[in-house]
Amino acid sequence: MSDLSPPPHRASAAVATIRGFHPAFGVSLAKSGKQNKVLPIYVLNGPTLNLLGTREPEIYGTATLAEIGRLTAARAKGHGLTVVFRQSNHEGELVDWIQEARAKGCGVILNAAAYTHTSLAIHDALKALDKPIIEVHLSNPHAREPFRHRSFVSKVATGVICGLKEQGYLAAVDAMAVLIKRQP
Ligand code: DQA
Numbered sequence: 001m002s003d004l005s006p007p008p009h010r011a012s013a014a015v016a017t018i019r020g021f022h023p024a025f026g027v028s029l030a031k032s033g034k035q036n037k038v039l040p041i042y043v044l045n046g047p048t049l050n051l052l053g054t055r056e057p058e059i060y061g062t063a064t065l066a067e068i069g070r071l072t073a074a075r076a077k078g079h080g081l082t083v084v085f086r087q088s089n090h091e092g093e094l095v096d097w098i099q100e101a102r103a104k105g106c107g108v109i110l111n112a113a114a115y116t117h118t119s120l121a122i123h124d125a126l127k128a129l130d131k132p133i134i135e136v137h138l139s140n141p142h143a144r145e146p147f148r149h150r151s152f153v154s155k156v157a158t159g160v161i162c163g164l165k166e167q168g169y170l171a172a173v174d175a176m177a178v179l180i181k182r183q184p
Contacts, residue, residue, distance in 0.1 A: 040105055041109060045065060049087050049113050060165065079174070109169065115152075135161070158179060
């Protein structure tokens with residue numbers, strides 16, 4: 001696994017603590033003593049996204065994944081939220097992180113990369129999540145080869161953002177902030 005962020009992106013360290021009632025995110029607060037903790041958004045990235053910046057920049061843009069991680073964390077901060085930002089080339093590791101988000105996250109933003117089009121395991125893990133899920137792609141898979149048109153993630157995602165390169169991650173954070181607020 002590669003954890004692309006500085007220490008605050010790790011799940012345990014990424015839990016932002018605020019004092020008192022936070023009306024905007026009241027529903028996602030887990031009470032702990034006198035303090036309320038806002039669980040982080042899990043931003044998970046699949047295979048070969050570690051090569052962003054040099055990998056087919058005409059399709060995926062020139063931003064590296066580390067840069068996208070920094071932009072994403074900054075955007076979340078603007079909403080009073082934090083992120084756990086991770087990348088793996090391994091399907092099972094992504095499944096483990098989705099399961100981890102059940103207890104430790106407020107929602108998942110997922111670019112499953114090629115696993116989007118193949119992984120029933122990721123589909124099932126997401127189905128068991130019971131939290132908002134936003135599927136993100138840098139490119140627009142629907143405008144590409146036919147084998148990219150099918151998504152196992154879309155079937156269980158709350159929403160899908162694609163074709164906006166790294167801006168899609170920021171739009172996903174904005175949308176997640178709204179979805180978290182709406183949770184019962
Ligand atoms: C991708 C699109 C997928 O089809 C591809 O396999 C990727 C990246 C995207 O972000 O555009 O690796 O998820």
